Amino acid sequence: MNPFKIGRAYSPESFVDRVDEYCDLLEGVKSGNNVVVIAPRRFGKTWFLQKFSVESGFSCLYVDLFGVYSVRGLVNTLVEQIFEILRRKDLMAFFVNYLKNLPFSIQFNLGFVGVSFSKEVDNEMLLGGLYELLNRVQRELNERLVIVLDEFQAYKNVHKNLAESLRSYIQSAENVGFVFSGSFKHMLEQLFFENSGILYHSCLKVDLNPLLPEDDCVEYLVRQFGRTGKVISPDLAKEVYTKTKGHPYYLQLFGYELWSRTQAEVDFEDVEDAFNNIVEKESYNYDILVETLGYKYVKNALKLVAEQSGELFSSGTLEGYDIPNSSALSKVLRKLSEYGIVEKLGRGRYEIVDPVFEEYARKRFSN
Structure with a gap:
């Protein structure tokens, strides 16, 4: 099981x-x-x-x-x-x-x-x-x-x-x-x-700290595979951690997908295939969210969060990312936060914490 x-x-x-x-x-x-x-x-x-x-x-x-x-x-x-x-x-x-x-x-x-x-x-x-x-x-x-x-x-x-x-x-x-x-x-x-x-x-x-610590996650993955007669090396368990960033839900989901496709011992190709499969499965829900909020605003807001470490809401910053005003950015970030995609770090500071959405966005907004 x-x-x-x-x-x-x-x-x-x-x-x-x-x-x-x-x-x-x-x-x-x-x-x-x-x-x-x-x-x-x-x-x-x-x-x-x-x-x-x-x-x-x-x-x-x-x-x-x-x-x-x-x-x-x-x-x-x-x-x-x-x-x-x-x-x-x-x-x-x-x-x-x-x-x-x-x-x-x-x-x-x-x-x-x-x-x-x-x-x-x-x-x-x-x-x-x-x-x-x-x-x-x-x-x-x-x-x-x-x-x-x-x-x-x-x-x-x-x-x-x-x-x-x-x-x-x-x-x-x-x-x-x-x-x-x-x-x-x-x-x-x-x-x-x-x-x-x-x-x-x-x-x-x-x-709750958004992300789990690496050592605990690696040990957990190795133990869960081991107790069911399968093997994942610590190095590949670290690769799983890197891709999930210690996100609790995706750590479980990644482990589930990886265990299901592994006969005896996990290899690197299994890890890549499992992660790509998760991204593909989640893409439909992300597509709906992006269309609801507006493709252009989500794309620009995520690019802004990824590239800027300072004040996000200044008029100069908003203009540089083609976002009309601070209320438009606030609406998008609030909704992304409610969905657990971004996390507010402090006044005017956010980071992307959903690793699967991050990979989805990299592919969807690459143009």
């Missing part, structure tokens, strides 16, 4: 590094703080959060908000996980003592949990009931309860005022903590770290 895993389900044997960031997250939660984890798309954020949920020692409820489209859906998702936690304790006592006077009813059967909602109950009442349920669960557990809300930039799909509602609850909650996370960096930083943000001053911040 291919030892390289692609997807949203956490695989401990496929997890690489993140030691410092994990310690920061763990220490933040242990000290009683709420935490927000920010990272671009495909940078291993979901595995990082699932690792915390599974291994931290806290009772955690994990929700990916991309898959939740209403307050009722949020309540259902959390109640199902509460059932799994409490079934290991005295579930019947909890049912008898703690589920009274909630604006929804919960039915527990063998291996099944269901939630019933009255048509007369509005979203605000449901959220209030959910918060009361979380408080009761925490008291039953007699330990800190942590709610992990992944892809929090999608919160308005659940309820347009969910952030305001959570802010009020966080201010009064005792021993119920939150870990928020998302990939739209600009939006989340406005929400959590600017004076006007709804959740300003509510969380500590943990940034």
